Amino acid sequence: MNWGGSVHYILASIHAALEAGRAILQVYHSADLEVAQKADSSPLTLADRRAHEVILGRLTKFGMPVLSEEGRDIPYDERKSWDTFWLVDPLDGTKEFIKKNGEFTVNIALISKSKPVAGVVLVPDRNRLYFASSKLGSYKADVSQIGDWLRTKLRDHGRSENRSSSEAADTVSELIGLSSHLPVDQSTDQPYTIAGSRSHATSELEAFVAEKRRQYGQVEFISAGSSLKLCLVAEGRADIYPRTGPTMEWDTAAGQAIVENAGGKVLQYETAQPLLYNKENLLNPWFVASRF
Numbered sequence: 001m002n003w004g005g006s007v008h009y010i011l012a013s014i015h016a017a018l019e020a021g022r023a024i025l026q027v028y029h030s031a032d033l034e035v036a037q038k039a040d041s042s043p044l045t046l047a048d049r050r051a052h053e054v055i056l057g058r059l060t061k062f063g064m065p066v067l068s069e070e071g072r073d074i075p076y077d078e079r080k081s082w083d084t085f086w087l088v089d090p091l092d093g094t095k096e097f098i099k100k101n102g103e104f105t106v107n108i109a110l111i112s113k114s115k116p117v118a119g120v121v122l123v124p125d126r127n128r129l130y131f132a133s134s135k136l137g138s139y140k141a142d143v144s145q146i147g148d149w150l151r152t153k154l155r156d157h158g159r160s161e162n163r164s165s166s167e168a169a170d171t172v173s174e175l176i177g178l179s180s181h182l183p184v185d186q187s188t189d190q191p192y193t194i195a196g197s198r199s200h201a202t203s204e205l206e207a208f209v210a211e212k213r214r215q216y217g218q219v220e221f222i223s224a225g226s227s228l229k230l231c232l233v234a235e236g237r238a239d240i241y242p243r244t245g246p247t248m249e250w251d252t253a254a255g256q257a258i259v260e261n262a263g264g265k266v267l268q269y270e271t272a273q274p275l276l277y278n279k280e281n282l283l284n285p286w287f288v289a290s291r292f
Helices: 006-027 046-062 095-101 142-158 163-178 203-216 228-235 249-260
Strands: 066-068 086-094 105-112 115-123 128-133 137-142 192-197 217-226 241-244 265-267 287-290
Touching: 006 046, 006 086, 006 095, 006 115, 006 128, 006 142, 046 066, 046 086, 046 105, 066 249, 086 095, 086 203, 086 249, 105 287, 115 142, 115 228, 115 249, 128 228, 128 249, 137 142, 137 163, 137 228, 137 249, 142 163, 192 203, 192 228, 203 217, 217 228, 228 241, 228 249, 228 287, 249 265, 249 287
Parallel strands: 066 086, 192 217, 192 241
Antiparallel strands: 086 105, 105 115, 115 128, 128 137, 241 287, 265 287
């Protein structure tokens, strides 16, 4: 398989996510989360800061810019010339992290020409790893089963800056062989299933669900935090995820890569055009992620 440099980017993203996940869980299981407030009144914890530092340390060696939620204040005049860059949310679902319900993720995406071409989503407390790229497809792995093998492979890969693409491709091939290709659930006899936000319900979402109930009759609703909702769509466990509230680019990019490379779509609510990245205003429009 001719995957080019994409294998190095995927392995680096997975390595960064796993290291960030370990840093997050150290704080998660400690007595003090060190919760502060950002200027927009959203919460910030010690885990956010530590994960940010870990990921930067892994990704900056590629010489591409990194735009992270915890380093968001890069002027658009500087960003607008970026053709390819990393887009990162070191801890997505900080509210869920503080509630200690396990529904938080590490999101790392590679953006090229305003589109996510690769993405990694790690669910640290549940040992779930999702990874995808336009060259590989979309996959889910159980870190509790393959974690030791994977960490050894990543450590070996990280020790050599000149590691060949063929060696990296072999590692990715092995990882794919130990993972589930998405979508996993393609059954058609399940109820129409909607994924929605656990912490950001809106009247528009309620109206959307009501309309789908009129359309399909029986409808199941799954509440989840962070980018897990996008991953549920990619897996096939949810048919659709409507987001009728604010999100930022780093909230969605990695999950969008997982959904799209599993055969799904992530489209703007009003225009049905794909979400684009590195806009002057990093706020996303409303969107709908769907299986087909």
